[in-house]
Amino acid sequence: MSIMVHGRNRKVIEAFNAALADTRDEHATQYTEYAYSMAAPEIRRIMEEIMTSTDWPVYSPFARQHFGRGLEEGKAEGKAEGEARIVLLVLAARGLDVPDDIRARISACTDLAQLETWATHAATAQTLQDLFDEPGE
Known part of the structure; x- marks a missing residue:
């Protein structure tokens, strides 16, 4: 009181x-x-x-559970943001102009596997479309 x-x-x-x-x-x-x-x-x-x-x-167990969950969610979110940043940095370093809609698509992605795929593609992509194409397409 x-x-x-x-x-x-x-x-x-x-x-x-x-x-x-x-x-x-x-x-x-x-x-x-x-x-x-x-x-x-x-x-x-x-x-x-x-x-x-x-x-x-x-x-409390309740607080520990929710604090831990928030911590893990924050780490995952931070990893995704970092991975998206890498994709955009590689594209910029390679001289590819990234329009706002594609920049937003990459930045909004939270799927780490997808972001890693895009980062790999960004290293060799000749066009932005190559970034999103699967090999062999």
Whole structure:
């Protein structure tokens, strides 16, 4: 309740976080969620700032599952973005002009296998159509 009433004082939020970090209670994340949901917007901003600037422990199995899933999804998304960037860099290095619609198609792709295929094709493609054609077509 102190967060909701006195949360404008940063020290109150810091004390709340410190207390939760030291507790073995499996409901610590629920307490945080409850305090956050009941807090005023300016208090939420302070809570977010503190939680993103520290190593915030993940206690509950629910939080661990969703934190882990988000981490894996973020890694996959980052790999796809990197792979798409490589395709576009190779095409640019080879002097092929990539129109916006094809750039958007490559950038929007999240299939790593497809992006790797395009990266391989980009190394030898004479035209942009060659990038999307399968060998032997």
